[in-house]
Amino acid sequence: xxxxxxxxxxxxxxxxxxxxxxxxxxxxxxxxxxxxxxxxxxxxxxxxxxxxxxxxxxxxxxxxxxxxxxxxxxxxxxxxxxxxxxxxxxxxxxxxxxxxxxxxxxxxxxxxxxxxxxxxxxxxxxxxxxxxxxxxxxxxxxxxxxxxxxxxxxxxxxxxxxxxxxxxxxxxxxxxxxxxxxxxxxxxxxxxxxxxxxxxxxxxxxxxxxxxxxxxxxxxxxxxxxxxxxxxxxxxxxxxxxxxxxxxxxxxxxxxxxxxxxxx
Amino acid sequence: xxxxxxxxxxxxxxxxxxxxxxxxxxxxxxxxxxxxxxxxxxxxxxxxxxxxxxxxxxxxxxxxxxxxxxxxxxxxxxxxxxxxxxxxxxxxxxxxxxxxxxxxxxxxxxxxxxxxxxxxxxxxxxxxxxxxxxxxxxxxxxxxxxxxxxxxxxxxxxxxxxxxxxxxxxxxxxxxxxxxxxxxxxxxxxxxxxxxxxxxxxxxxxxxxxxxxx
Numbered sequence: 001x002x003x004x005x006x007x008x009x010x011x012x013x014x015x016x017x018x019x020x021x022x023x024x025x026x027x028x029x030x031x032x033x034x035x036x037x038x039x040x041x042x043x044x045x046x047x048x049x050x051x052x053x054x055x056x057x058x059x060x061x062x063x064x065x066x067x068x069x070x071x072x073x074x075x076x077x078x079x080x081x082x083x084x085x086x087x088x089x090x091x092x093x094x095x096x097x098x099x100x101x102x103x104x105x106x107x108x109x110x111x112x113x114x115x116x117x118x119x120x121x122x123x124x125x126x127x128x129x130x131x132x133x134x135x136x137x138x139x140x141x142x143x144x145x146x147x148x149x150x151x152x153x154x155x156x157x158x159x160x161x162x163x164x165x166x167x168x169x170x171x172x173x174x175x176x177x178x179x180x181x182x183x184x185x186x187x188x189x190x191x192x193x194x195x196x197x198x199x200x201x202x203x204x205x206x207x208x209x210x211x212x213x214x215x216x217x218x219x220x221x222x223x224x225x226x227x228x229x230x231x232x233x234x235x236x237x238x239x240x241x242x243x244x245x246x247x248x249x250x251x252x253x254x255x256x257x258x259x260x261x262x263x264x
Numbered sequence: 265x266x267x268x269x270x271x272x273x274x275x276x277x278x279x280x281x282x283x284x285x286x287x288x289x290x291x292x293x294x295x296x297x298x299x300x301x302x303x304x305x306x307x308x309x310x311x312x313x314x315x316x317x318x319x320x321x322x323x324x325x326x327x328x329x330x331x332x333x334x335x336x337x338x339x340x341x342x343x344x345x346x347x348x349x350x351x352x353x354x355x356x357x358x359x360x361x362x363x364x365x366x367x368x369x370x371x372x373x374x375x376x377x378x379x380x381x382x383x384x385x386x387x388x389x390x391x392x393x394x395x396x397x398x399x400x401x402x403x404x405x406x407x408x409x410x411x412x413x414x415x416x417x418x419x420x421x422x423x424x425x426x427x428x429x430x431x432x433x434x435x436x437x438x439x440x441x442x443x444x445x446x447x448x449x450x451x452x453x454x455x456x457x458x459x460x461x462x463x464x465x466x467x468x469x470x471x472x473x474x475x476x477x478x
Contacts, residue, residue, distance in 0.1 A: 112407075112410065112462075113410065113455075113458050113459060113462050115410050115411065115414065116410045116411070116413040116414045116454055116455065116457070116458030117414060117451060117454065117455060117458075118413075118414040118415075118416075118417035118418065118427075118428070118431065118450070118451065118454055119414065119418075120417055120418050120428070120431055120432075121417060121431050121447060121450055121451035121454070122451075124431055124432075124434060124435045124447045125444070125447050125448065125451065127435065127438055128434055128435065128437075128438050128439075128443040128444050128447050129444045129447070129448075131438075131439075201325075201326050204328065205326075205327075205328030205329065205330075205331075206328075208328045208330040208331060209330055209418070212435060219330065222330065222331070222334055226334075226421075231337075231338070234334050234337070235334065235335065235338065237331075237334070238330075238331035238332070238334040238335045239331070239335065241327075241328050241330070241331040242327045242328065242331045242332070242335070245326050245327055245328050245331075246323060246326050246327070249323070249326045
C-alpha cells in the first residue's frame with residue numbers, strides 16, 4: 001500500500017495486500033532486477049548445456065518444450081488477469097457506493113478470511129467434483145482466487161478518496177456519475193494499478209499449479225521432473241517459474257510508475 | 265458416503281492434520297514476526313533502507329510457492345523444513361510493511377515530548393513507538409497468517425504437514441466418490457483454521473493494545 005494509504009491502513013490495514021511501488025527509482029534501481037534475472041537464466045542455460053542429459057531429462061529440457069510451457073503460462077496469466085479485472089473493479093465500485101455502507105465492514109472481513117482458501121483446493125475441486133479440466137477450468141480457478149485481493153484493493157482505494165474532494169465536486173455541480181468518473185476513479189488509479197499488479201503476480205504463481213488439471217504452463221516441467229525423479233528438471237522448472245514471476249512483477253511495477261496520473 | 269459422514273469417520277485424521285497445519289503456520293508466523301518487526305525497526309528511519317528491505321521481502325512473495333518448495337527441496341529435504349522456511353519468507357513482507365507503516369504513523373509530537381522527558385532511544389522505541397504502532401503491526405501479522413494458511417496446503421507437494429495431504433490424495437483419486445470428500449475436507453479444514461486464527465488475532469489485538477489508544 002502506498003504512503004497516502006497510511007491513514008486508512010490504521011483501520012483497514014487488514015486489506016493492505018500489495019507491496020508499495022517505490023515512489024522514485026534511480027536508474028540502477030531499474031536495472032538491478034533484469035540483470036539478476038538475466039544472470040540466473042544464463043547460469044541455468046550454461047549448466048544444462050554442460051551436462052550430459054539422459055533421455056528423460058532431454059524430453060523436458062529442450063527449447064521447444066520449455067517455450068510451449070512458457071507460452072501456455074503467459075496465456076493463462078494474461079487471460080485470467082483480464083477476466084479478474086473485468087469482474088472485480090466494477091464490483092469494487094459497486095460495493096463502495098453508499099447503499100452498502102452498513103454491511104461493508106462485514107464484506108471486507110469475510111473476503112479477508114476467504115483468502116485463506118487454498119488455491120490448490122479450488123483447482124482440484126473443479127477437477128474432482130465437476131470433472132472440469134483444461135484451460136477453461138484453469139481460468140475459472142485462477143480468477144476465483146485472484147478476485148478477492150483485487151476487489152479488496154479497489155474497495156480500499158475508492159474509500160480512501162478524500163471526502164472533501166468529492167464534496168467540492170458536488171459543490172461544482174457534478175452529478176453522482178461525474179463524481180465517480182472524474183474524481184473518484186482517477187484518484188483511485190494508483191490503487192487499481194496496484195491491484196492489477198497483485199492480480200498478475202498471484203495468477204503467474206497460481207498458474208504453476210494448473211498442471212494438475214491438465215492446463216499446461218511451466219508447472220508441467222516441474223511435475224515431469226517430480227514424477228520421473230529428475231532433480232535437474234524440477235529445479236530448472238522451478239527456477240524458470242520464479243524468474244517469470246519476478247519479471248512479470250518488475251514489468252507491472254514499471255507500468256505502475258508510468259501510468260500513474262500526474263499530480264498524484 | 266456423504267460429506268458429513270466422511271468428516272465424522274475421519275475426525276481423528278482431521279484433528280491430527282489440523283494440528284500439524286496450525287503448528288507449521290503458527291511457527292512460521294512467529295519467526296516471521298520476530299524477524300519482520302526487527303527489520304522494520306532497523307529500517308524505518310531511512311528511506312533507502314526501507315525501500316530496499318520492502319523490495320527484497322516483496323520479491324520473496326512474488327516467487328510462486330510451488331516453485332519455492334521445490335527449490336528448497338535440495339538444501340532442506342522433504343518434510344516440514346522446506347515448508348516452514350518458505351512460509352517464513354512469505355510471511356515477512358506484510359509484517360515488515362505494517363511495522364514500518366505503524367512506526368512512521370506515530371505522531372512526531374509524541375516522540376518529541378518523550379525525548380524532552382529524557383527517554384533514551386531504546387526506551388523511546390520500547391515504551392512509546394512500538395506500543396503505538398502495535399495495532400498496525402498485529403494486523404500485518406494477521407494478514408500474514410491468513411495468506412500462509414492457504415500456502416501451507418501446497419506444501420504437501422514436498423510431504424509437508426497439514427491439510428494439503430487430503431487435497432493431493434483426493435486429486436490422485438479423481439473419479440472416485442471419496443475424492444470430492446477428501447478435497448472438500450482439506451479446504452474446509454483450512455477455512456476452520458483461518459476463522460480460529462482470525463478470532464485469536466482479534467482477541468490478541470484487543471488484549472495487547474495499550475489502553476490509551478484502544
